Amino acid sequence: MEGAFSRRGFLGTAGAAAAGLSAGSTGTAGTAAAAGARRELPEGRSVRPGDPRYRTLGQGFNQRWRSSPAYIRLVADEADAVCELNRALDHGLRPTVRGGGHCYEGFVDNDGGVILDLGMMRGVAAATDKLGRPTYCVEGGATNWDVYTTLFRAYAVTLPAGSCYSVGAGGHICGGGFGLLSRRHGLTVDHLVQVDVVTVRGGTAVVTSAHRDDGEGSPEADLFWAHTGGGGGNFGVVLRYHFAVGVPEPPPRVWLSSVAWPWGELVERPGDFETLVRNFGAFMAEHSGPQEPTYQGLFAILKLTHRSNGNVVLVSQWDGDDPAPLDAFLAAVERGMVTRSVVQTHSAGGLFLPYPEKRRQLPWFQATMTLNPSGDNQRGKYKSAYHREPFSRAQIATFWDWLVRDVEGVDLTKTLVQIDSYGCRINTRGPAETAVPQRDSIMKLQYQTYWTDEAQDADHLAYLGGLYRDVYRETGGVPEVDTATDGAYVNYPDVDLGTAGQPDPAYQRLYYKGNYPRLQRTKAYWDGAEVFHHAQSITLPGA
Known part of the structure; x- marks a missing residue:
């Protein structure tokens, strides 16, 4: 008080x-x-x-x-x-x-x-x-x-x-x-x-x-x-x-990659969306262990944007000089899809690469300047989750259902589920060694929506809250700990998860x-x- x-x-x-x-x-x-x-x-x-x-x-x-x-x-x-x-x-x-x-x-x-x-x-x-x-x-x-x-x-x-x-x-x-x-x-x-x-x-x-x-x-x-x-x-x-x-x-130099799958084609092939999200989760499950031998230097962000944005986007950084492992990762993510990736050269919820090719090698310092997703000052709401396992079919179906859904009069072009790679050396620590207890996850999710009109506050909050609760409906509407998920990130605070003074x-x-x-x-x-x-x-x- x-x-x-x-x-x-x-x-x-x-x-x-x-x-x-x-x-x-x-x-x-x-x-x-x-x-x-x-x-x-x-x-x-x-x-x-x-x-x-x-x-x-x-x-x-x-x-x-x-x-x-x-x-x-x-x-x-x-x-x-x-x-x-x-x-x-x-x-x-x-x-x-x-x-x-x-x-x-x-x-x-x-x-x-x-x-x-x-x-x-x-x-x-x-x-x-x-x-x-x-x-x-x-x-x-x-x-x-x-x-x-x-x-x-x-x-x-x-x-x-x-x-x-x-x-x-x-x-x-x-x-x-x-x-x-x-x-x-x-x-x-x-x-x-x-x-x-x-x-x-x-x-x-x-x-x-x-x-x-x-x-x-x-x-x-x-x-x-x-x-x-x-x-x-x-x-x-x-x-x-x-x-x-x-x-x-x-690293002296890194490879940056930015590819996209057009929503216009995905809505005609819903199975491709499921394959894409399933492949990404499966790759991270296979290559995010504490002693991962090949892909510790890979950081990837899959941006599941709302359909109105135009593209689902995958942005990656690879710190090796040889791009072959990066190319193998991109091929694994796209395996089994009919919809083929294109170059992504415009913003899809913040971070993007303004380059005309799917991958480019840059000095690390210049790459760090390029990968800056702070974006414009605007209104925003955020939620988060740690995932210890790949996505279930029900979760992927929920992503699809909400991301193709329109809300009359509401601009959802800057609404997305951002899936970050996680694990590897992060997971070499025990859960009590630091105050960060999530030490065996493979992905970290950030649910985001941005807008500028104060009159749309309630609509954006309701949309993101509904999406989040629906994805985790099997665990009470939140990413429960010590299950396939492992809670939320304190640096992405969300008052919908309760406030001090409330019971439990x-x-x-x-x-x-x-x-x-x-x-x-x-x-x-x-x-x-x-x-x-x-x-x-x-x-x-x-x-």
Whole structure:
């Protein structure tokens, strides 16, 4: 509940680190400045009603969400983050944190509270952790593009993070971080060694540096672990992520492929649609194991668009120099179809390749620039699912039924089921090693719909919700865990999976599975007053 907390009544604790980007914070309470210290920065860093920036900065990427906070603070550095969080606590204002602004639901929106915007903390540099070991340090407001450009140009390395260039590291990484290099190199959090967080245990904001090598069972070890998949907005303000110097070197060159099957032909041959989806799932089942010998370097996205879009599209990246395995994959997906693929050169729900041939080899860096599906600022709704097995015939039939269905007066050209390849090195970790428990899936699905007219909100929400429930009707309308499916992705939040305060909301098991009790215990220790909360935040034990 907003305004339900205050620093009064807590045991005050001293200390808040004011270290710069290249210095590793040291210890739970920090070292450099008193946590309660106040310092005034230029007023321009606080954006209040009437400021020409206020309406813009009160809204994130998804145009469905807009809020009216008391003010927005453009956080400049660590000391500023500590100061502003203490100020919010003193005035009983709820704080929310924004990195890149891509939250799929309105979890950052904050009427009457304070939005702590980290967009000015975008540093990416060589650093050291609190143990003095060399790391690559990424500040919480850095975007994926900040990370890729700096790490590649300065250090010839990268992270296996997402493809959307403008997504902020602050929320992306602590949800797990997943991208086109993940089948070969695992999730982003698999390379994380330290996280520096402004926490409020004891009622006063301090900087806590939690390390992978903190003693097992210690509160700091739990806090680090919670940031390896526990989601954003739950435990504090993430200032910095530190990654081991053994992060991946990107491949020098990759092959990109973009092919499509025209809906005009598929509607005449429904069996071809079934064959296509069945073949894709079967290939991923065969080639996504932890020790996959050939296809760890393949990342593929099958975009099952609505019929009105024109084409069903398959976009692939292959990191080998020899394109023969890529060609074999494309042939396997198309095997048994009468409808033949064509070159796809226009957008089909975001990511596409504007090339006149079915495949082209590019330097990895240029390919990463090309594969950017952030798209336009518009209204959107999203759902997700992990799949451990190929699709059943009933699920494929449901995809078909909904994707050929028209809704009078509703533009569904930007509505799709996106099926991402998954597995391989992701699945070398156990479900409790990180807070991401889904470690034996072969595909990750993202259900998406986009529109611009606010009057169509209800129609798009109803369509996507109906499609999703129908696909998973055999497991209660959701991708139940430990079945052929394995829950949903916390970084694709969906309030239809329940909200905090409801009895037994589904999101707690679908996002976190058996890891949820440990996340709750971590929450109780580091944020027992629930200063940080949103519609699907980690709740306290017994709540």
